[in-house]
Amino acid sequence: MGDLLGVAVLGAGHMGADHIRRLDQVVSGARVAAVADPDRDRAEAAVAGLAGVTVHTDPVAALDAPGVAAVLIASPGPAHEEALLAAFERRLPVLCEKPMVPDSAGALRVVEAEARIGRRLAQIGFMRRYDAEYQRLKALLDGGSLGRPLMLHCTHRNVSSPAGFTSAMLINSSVSHEIDAARWLLGQELTAVTVLRPAPSAGAPEGLIDPQFVLFETERGALVDVEVFVNCGFGYQVRCEAVCEAGSARIGDEHTMVVTARGAAREEVAQDYLVRFADAYDREVQAWVDAARRGEVTGPDVWDGYAAAVVAEAGVRALSTGGRATVDLAPRPDVYATAGR
Numbered sequence: 001m002g003d004l005l006g007v008a009v010l011g012a013g014h015m016g017a018d019h020i021r022r023l024d025q026v027v028s029g030a031r032v033a034a035v036a037d038p039d040r041d042r043a044e045a046a047v048a049g050l051a052g053v054t055v056h057t058d059p060v061a062a063l064d065a066p067g068v069a070a071v072l073i074a075s076p077g078p079a080h081e082e083a084l085l086a087a088f089e090r091r092l093p094v095l096c097e098k099p100m101v102p103d104s105a106g107a108l109r110v111v112e113a114e115a116r117i118g119r120r121l122a123q124i125g126f127m128r129r130y131d132a133e134y135q136r137l138k139a140l141l142d143g144g145s146l147g148r149p150l151m152l153h154c155t156h157r158n159v160s161s162p163a164g165f166t167s168a169m170l171i172n173s174s175v176s177h178e179i180d181a182a183r184w185l186l187g188q189e190l191t192a193v194t195v196l197r198p199a200p201s202a203g204a205p206e207g208l209i210d211p212q213f214v215l216f217e218t219e220r221g222a223l224v225d226v227e228v229f230v231n232c233g234f235g236y237q238v239r240c241e242a243v244c245e246a247g248s249a250r251i252g253d254e255h256t257m258v259v260t261a262r263g264a265a266r267e268e269v270a271q272d273y274l275v276r277f278a279d280a281y282d283r284e285v286q287a288w289v290d291a292a293r294r295g296e297v298t299g300p301d302v303w304d305g306y307a308a309a310v311v312a313e314a315g316v317r318a319l320s321t322g323g324r325a326t327v328d329l330a331p332r333p334d335v336y337a338t339a340g341r
């Protein structure tokens with residue numbers, strides 16, 4: 001176990017348990033050293049059968065546990081700020097699930113804390129940047145053969161939303177992925193948001209505004225639209241079409257097995273993100289572990305997490321007022337690169 005990166009995993013729910021399995025069975029160079037969840041039974045179940053792991057109900061205690069050299073934060077968004085700041089105090093490299101911090105004031109405090117240290121410590125869990133299809137689209141747009149991007153048309157559908165999912169979370173949890181993907185693909189900040197609401201689906205829980213149609217403007221005049229529908233009932237579908245001056249490119253059409261029988265062809269549709277983005281999560285965590293073992297931090301940074309929080313907050317304002325909300329970012333510290341590098 002000597003050379004392996006000892007990771008404390010905070011939160012042992014859906015994502016935390018999946019990342020624990022990934023660190024133990026898929027990723028090389030790391031091991032789970034500690035796990036924390038206020039629900040001790042859940043934490044113990046997630047590490048059942050693993051040797052050398054300590055179990056905690058207090059996340060900060062897990063950071064100080066024997067063998068911990070890095071932190072993976074998979075607790076709910078509102079708990080991320082405290083965990084990030086505690087990891088920064090200890091100078092531990094962090095992989096933090098999205099949303100980095102759901103509110104922009106808290107996200108700015110994280111930016112300021114890391115900027116004071118003067119070097120990157122955190123990678124933010126925008127795993128689409130590690131998805132093979134998104135990477136091909138990014139390379140194509142950067143290559144310039146299609147000319148200037150004019151529009152992105154995005155679709156984000158979940159089969160159903162978890163208990164407690166709110167109308168704001170369609171934007172600050174689900175659409176946070178499109179916010180980051182659009183900034184990265186286009187290399188531009190998003191500057192304004194408008195949200196339209198079709199009549200809610202009968203399949204959505206009472207009171208949830210689902211679906212929503214979110215329209216972003218960018219600093220160099222591109223438009224990004226997102227249909228977000230988190231109780232569609234039929235499949236997990238994430239698509240993106242870039243329309244450029246000299247052509248278009250689309251990713252996310254179903255690409256799983258096609259079964260032909262009894263006079264019909266049937267294509268399987270993934271039912272959740274753990275299936276659709278399995279390879280992307282694997283590559284994201286491997287990249288984080290490899291960088292941490294070299295003493296580096298790469299990938300989406302705290303500025304990306306902050307920008308996503310500000311844009312999402314504008315989106316939630318636009319949803320509640322029915323109007324157009326503008327995005328106002330704080331000055332960007334030098335430690336962070338520009339959008340989309």
Ligand SMILES: NC(=O)C1=CN([C@@H]2O[C@H](COP(=O)(O)OP(=O)(O)OC[C@H]3O[C@@H](n4cnc5c(N)ncnc54)[C@H](O)[C@@H]3O)[C@@H](O)[C@H]2O)C=CC1
Nearest residue numbers: 010011012013014015016037059074075077079097098099
């Ligand atoms: N990248 C992606 O595609 C996805 C990311 N996520 C993100 O992962 C995070 C966790 O989401 P899920 O696993 O779906 O939630 P979940 O509700 O299944 O699990 C969260 C776990 O964290 C525990 N917890 C609560 N407060 C805590 C604290 N202060 N410290 C440590 N643990 C705490 C809860 O008891 C629970 O076991 C969220 O930030 C969510 O947005 C979730 C789904 C997909």
Ligand SMILES: O=C1[C@@H](O)[C@H](O)[C@@H](O)[C@H](O)[C@H]1O
Nearest residue numbers: 098158173174175177230273
């Ligand atoms: O991050 C995720 C969830 O938190 C969110 O609730 C889902 O809508 C997304 O598809 C998933 O990738």
